[in-house]
Structure formats: structure tokens, C-alpha cells
Amino acid sequence: MIDSIRVGVLHSSTGPVALSAKPNTDATLLAIEELNSGGGLLGRPIEPIVVDGHSDWQLFADEVRALVAVEQVNAIFGGCTPESRRTIVPIVEELGSLLLYPASYEGGDTSRHVVYTGAAPNQFIVPAVRWFFGNHGRRHFLVGSEGVFSRMANAIVRDQLTELWGFTAGEEYLGDPAVVARRIREAEPDAIISTVVGDRNLDLLHALRAEGISPSTTPMLSLTVSEAELEHVGPDEIAGLHLGLTYFQSLAAERNFAFLARFRERYGAHRVLTDAACAAYAGVRLWAQAVERAGSVTAAEVVGAIRGQRFDSTYVDDNLHTWRRARIATVQPDGQLRVAWTSDAVIQPIPYPTTRSRAAWDDLAKSLHGTG
CATH class of the missing domain: 3.40.50.2300 (Response regulator)
Known part of the structure; x- marks a missing residue:
């Protein structure tokens, strides 16, 4: 049996930020499903471990420790508020893991263990x-x-x-x-x-x-x-x-129309795509490209390979943030x-x-x- 590549998906499906966070989870899972349908990564399937942060940033800290130490995930996609991000980043750093954060944010934050796919x-x-x-x-x-x-x-x-x-x-x-x-x-x-x-x-x-x-x-x-x-x-x-x-x-672009069509085919014709959901999807794709380039899922090697990666119009800068319009x-x-x-x-x-x-x-x- 081939071992899977485990990743954490940590957003909030309940609580005050659930309304804006749910599309992030769904876009992340769509990207993972598409990668798996194409054969996965390094010949291995990707296994998402989905966790609800309940819009509680202290709970996010507990969930990150469990994801890395117990579930042994290789990366975490999520952290939908500044409070949750600023709480979990020191833990991600301590445990030597990797966080891909999709929300546009307030700035004043950099880490060698975080890829910020949302806007600075x-x-x-x-x-x-x-x-x-x-x-x-x-x-x-x-x-x-x-x-x-x-x-x-x-x-x-x-x-x-x-x-x-x-x-x-x-x-x-x-x-x-x-x-x-x-x-x-x-x-x-x-x-x-x-x-x-x-x-x-x-x-x-x-x-x-x-x-x-x-x-x-x-x-x-x-x-x-x-x-x-x-x-x-x-x-x-x-x-x-x-x-x-x-x-x-x-946005009037063929790639965008195609992306929206795939998202709605998977989750329903009424569903909407948001700025953070688009960044969440791109984050999975950029991480996957870096894994293939590094030939490894180890956080340090993936970080080294993700700089300069491009997916559609999203390009990863040396500071691990992305170029955006x-x-x-x-x-x-x-x-x-x-x-x-x-x-x-x-x-x-x-x-x-x-x-x-x-x-x-x-x-x-x-x-x-x-x-x-």
C-alpha cells in the first residue's frame, strides 16, 4: 500500500467567520481532488485532514499541534484570521512545519514557515x-x-x-x-x-x-x-x-470562467468564489509544484523550492508572499x-x-x- 501525503486543512465551518471561511476549505479540497485525479504527488495520493477551528483562535493552536504531532501532516492550509495566524505561526515554526495562509492580511508579519498567498x-x-x-x-x-x-x-x-x-x-x-x-x-x-x-x-x-x-x-x-x-x-x-x-x-477571463465552472460543478451552481478561496486554491497548486520540484514533502525543502513558483497569475516572491494585482x-x-x-x-x-x-x-x- 502506498503511503499518502497528509496535509491539514484548518479553517472555520462554524462561528462568526464561517461565512467567509467555507469557500476557502472548499477551494482547497477541490485543488487536492484535482491533483489526486492526476496521480497525486511523487506517486502518492494526498490525504486532507479537515479540522474546524470554530472561529476560536486559541482552538486553532491546539488543532495545529494535533495536526503536526498526531496526524503527522506535511503542510497546513488555513488560518483564516490574523488572531489565528499569529497564534499558530510560532507553533508551526517550533514544530518545523509549513503553513499556507490564503487571506488578504494586515501586514507586519513574515516567517520562513509561512507562504502568504493572500494580498499584503x-x-x-x-x-x-x-x-x-x-x-x-x-x-x-x-x-x-x-x-x-x-x-x-x-x-x-x-x-x-x-x-x-x-x-x-x-x-x-x-x-x-x-x-x-x-x-x-x-x-x-x-x-x-x-x-x-x-x-x-x-x-x-x-x-x-x-x-x-x-x-x-x-x-x-x-x-x-x-x-x-x-x-x-x-x-x-x-x-x-x-x-x-x-x-x-x-473577472472576464477564460481561466477564471473555467475555474468558476469547476468549483460550481463540484459544490453547486449557487456557490460563489472569493478572493481568499482563489488564493487558497492557488496555495495548494503552488505547494504541489514545489513538492515536485524538491522531490520531497519536507517543509524546509518545499520552502526552498516554492520561491519563484508561478501558478496562473500568482507568483511567489523571495519573501514568501505573492505578487498580485x-x-x-x-x-x-x-x-x-x-x-x-x-x-x-x-x-x-x-x-x-x-x-x-x-x-x-x-x-x-x-x-x-x-x-x-
């Missing part, structure tokens, strides 16, 4: 804010979730607004969505920038509507909302909402997305924004970790 802040936050500022006024209200991502992302946004000679009309964190929405109305900003995470986006949009605020009346940019959340909100609540990410399933999409009156802007060039990843020193970002991250 200079690939989605910075270009999105610059585009939004150029089109929607100078006074921006920042709203986020309590936690590492929103706090650090909003620090990047504040630095960006300062560089652009803009102003912060206010900054709030959920909390009570009704209270936050009332404060936004009272501040009368030119526009709103949201870094709210997971299903709390739905709470915020409903609360804003109750205050008479919608993206069609007060321009709004979200740096987190994907197609997965949009499915659960009526078009009248979100028409005009701008989304700043690197991938949308409405920035994009803005706008929700249309029928609820569909239209890509409004794409960066001219593929953007090299910069994990630490240049507006502050690396030490300053590290200090901020350390002070925030555990606030979620």
Missing part, C-alpha cells in the same frame, strides 16, 4: 484607499471590528489619508452596530471605509440602513467584504458599495459586481508598510494580539 497591505489596502480618496471626498469615517486586522488596517488607512492630505472624520469599532451607525450619521463624513470582518459586516450594513445611510448616499469602501457576504444582503442595501480586493469571480469592484443595483478599476501592473508584496518602521509595526501588532 500594499496590494489591496493602499491602492484601494488611494483610488477611493481620489473619487469620494476628503473626510473619511473608519469603522472596524475589535481585533488585530481592523486596528492595524485602520492604522495603514490613517497613514494613507495623511499622505493624501485627507482627514479622519471618526473611528469606531463594533461594538453595538446601532451605536456605531448613529455616530457615523452624526459625523456626516464624505465617505466610509470599513475593515469590519466576517458576518459582522451584515450587522453593520443593516444598522447603517436603519440610520438612513447606504452606499448610494454615502460612498463606502470595504476592504473585507467578498461575494460570500453579499449573498446575504439585499441589493437595495449594498448598491454602490465598493470592494477593495485582488480577485472577484466576475489590486482591484476595485462596485455592487450594481441587481447585486452583481462590476470591476471598476485594476492596477496597471502586478504589485510586488511589501509585508511591512513603508509609512512606519518595521519595529513600530511589530510593536503595534504585539500590543493588539489578543484583543479580538
